[in-house]
Amino acid sequence: MSTFLDALWQFSFLQHAMLAGLLASIGCGVIGSYVVVKRITFLAGGIAHAVLGGMGIAYYFQQPVLAGALIAALGTALFIGWIYLHSHQNEDTLIGAVWATGMAIGILFISQTPGYNVDLMSYLFGNILMVSRTDLYLMAGLDAIIVLTVIIFYKQLLITCFDEEFAQLRNISVTFFYLLLLCMVALTVVLLIRVVGLILVIALLTLPAAIALQYAISLSYIMLVASVLGMVFTSTGLGIAYEYNLPAGASIILVAAASYFVSTIFIQSILKKWRSQT
Template sequence: MNSFFSALLEHSFLQMAVAAALLASIGCGVIGTYVVVKRITFIAGGIAHTVLGGIGAALYLGFNPLHGALLAAVLAALLIGWVRLHWRTQEDALIGALWAIGMAIGVLFIAKTPGYQADLMGYLFGNILLVPAESLWFMASLDAVLLAVLVAYHQQFLAVVFDEEYSRLQGVPVTFFYLLLLVLVAITVVLLIQIVGLILVLALLTLPAAVASQYAHSIGRIMIIATTLGMILSVSGLALSYQPDLPPGPVIILLAGGAYLLSTLFTRATQRRDAIRATQTTSLAPNDG
């Protein structure tokens, strides 16, 4: 890792990679918390895999692939949200269809893009080392939008996440804020695909928040822990992959998965120990009868 930090001071592409990792971690921690608490991981996965269709179409038409990814993600989020609200029995089938169709369309468009030999693996598994400066500005803008919306409507999102029916009775426009939440998930997916790609995006979106939820019980604290953990995992994965010349995305995900497994084992062991102590304390307590 020492060689990585030495190179970090010399090479601008590594500096931009670290900046991209930090920017993506903000959306990862904040929106990932809502995804985990609301239990909409499958919906987030459907949105993520639809993005390849937008990337392929944008490349074919000569536009910025990130803009195509954002458009496809938002449209998929709105469609999935509408079906969940009005045709819930078909939700899983629709997500599965969008998942497959989006990737198929993307592969076909990329294959037929004239004069452009696209690196499909780069989109599927990410390539944080090739993030250009203009993408950093795009990511920073998306982060700003996420944070502005969440700060403005934090209470409404909490109401929708924890109790839709009660919120509806209290006059909260649940449908609007649920769809808005899915749009924010779509924006976060676009942030993360540059780091770990479409295949692994779901893990980075959910694992830091899943770990954080084992140690904190308020939404705000989970977000802070998840964001911090996402930053640590992303930069550590980038550093560990540098010397052996490994793809950073999968290394980041392996670290995240390892952190989740270790954290789960630790919390389970702690809970079991506390339960044993409580049982022993109860059995040793004097009997008033």
């Protein structure tokens, strides 16, 4: 790891990669906490993978790929939210259909784009080492939108996540805040695409928050711990990838997954010991 630390001080692309990991961790820590607590991982997965359709269309028409991803993510979030709120019957099937349709549209447009789409592949599988200064500005802007929205509507989102009936009694628009939450999930997906890629985005969105939930005190505590864990996972994964010449996105996810399994085993052993003593 000392080689990585030495290189970090010398090469700007590694510095950009480290900053990208830190910025992405803020968004995934905050919104991932809502996704885990609300148990909407499948909805988040539908949003994430349907984004490929917008990316493919943008790439075909030679437009910014992230712009296409952002439009597709927000559009899909609103559509999936509408489906979830108005068609609870067979919702998994409907969300799965949106998931598959988005990916199929993306694949069709990618197949019709001349040449080898190496740039688009970096969005699918992540290429944190290719993050530019412009990407960092975009990520910082998305983080600011996410954090400010959560600060302003923290109580409303909290009540909506934990008790929708109570929220309605308090005259809180459950529909509005549910759709707002899904839109923030969409922004976070776009935030994470450059770091771990579209294929692995759900893992980084949920694993840090899932670990933090095991030691939960409050939702704000989960957000803070999840953000810190995300920073640790991205930094460690990036260091391992550099040292051993491995894909950075996959390395980050494996570090996060290993940490989740270790934490789960630790919690289970504590609970088992506690039950044996009572």
